[in-house]
Amino acid sequence: MKRRSLYFLGSKDVEIREEEIDEPGYDEVLIESIFSSISAGTEKHFYRDELEEGIIIDESIEGLKKGLEYPLKYGYSNVGRVISVGEDVSEDWLDKIVLTYHPHETHHIHTVDELIKKPEGMEIERFSFLPCMETTVNFMMDGRPMMGENVLVSGQGVIGLLTTALLDLFPLETLVTLEKLEYRRKRSERIGADISLSSEFGSYDILDKCGVDDFDLIYEVSGNIEALEKALDLIGFGGRIIVGSWYSGKDGVRLGTDFHRNRIEIVSSQVSSISGRFLDRWDKDRRLKTSLRMLDKVEPEKLISHKMDFKDAEKAYRMIDGEEENLQVLLEY
Secondary structure, eight states: OEEEEEEEEETTEEEEEEEEOOOOOTTEEEEEEEEEEEOHHHHHHHHHTOSOTTOBOOTTSTTOOSBOOSSBOOOSOEEEEEEEEOTTSOGGGTTOEEEESOOSBSEEEEEGGGOEEOOTTOOHHHHTTHHHHHHHHHHHHHHOOOTTOEEEEEOOSHHHHHHHHHHTTSOOSEEEEEOSOHHHHHHHHHHTOSEEEOTTSOHHHHHHHHTOSOEEEEEEOSOOHHHHHHHHHHEEEEEEEEEOOOOOSSOOOOOOHHHHHTTOEEEEOOTTSOOGGGTTTOOHHHHHHHHHHHHHHHOGGGGEEEEEEGGGHHHHHHHHHSSSOOSEEEEEO
């Protein structure tokens, strides 16, 4: 049979190609996609050809382990229906709705241990946010927010908004967000921020408007290297900066006086692994179950701004790269 797959070809160039797909092997299932979520921050890098050639994309996801080169398939939140099973797989899997960390394409094959089954009663759209929610749960583990802290989130795209929503569950002193786009600032305050300010404000103006001397904890998820430098101005002595952004690799950051003197802790947070401090009691399965529960608390499907037919994927990427308002964009098959 044939499937249709989305390929990034280079700078602002994507294409849907038709290609052959085999029948599932004895321990595999064939999945027909229903939705796949565009990860705007990461995929914008691919769309704009902003990443260094040869970097390893994601060693934790099969098919993304090789170094970056075009043409490239990418994506990590694909919800679909099992339509065929191999001879060693129970037919109970047929028609089950499952999520896989898989690129944008109409059909794909996986072993059963790679599938995450949709919980009974959960909407498919909500379920599609699981990889994003798992990322933000991982942020909480790495940042360890405490009661009474002043916390800032820089960037209010989908990941930033989900981070804000989870932080709102903690008894913080202040929860502030920074975002360039006004419509995202408004959404941020609705989802839990005490105040959301323009990221174009200077550091002193931000502190003055928030009424704080500095921040105990900052999450940098804007994807802008200049935001990390601003975080260094805003963080207090002994504070923690959690970097969830994937920068292009073509920029640098100044780690000068403030960073050197103030014992600032900069932590990279990446969902493909769990911090060593938790490994005696936590594994990915426990984190996944926690993330599923958080989906029902946060109701992230409210962040869906567009559902677009897979054949219109090129239009979707042009929109994300442009000025039109958007948050979570789903490709519909």
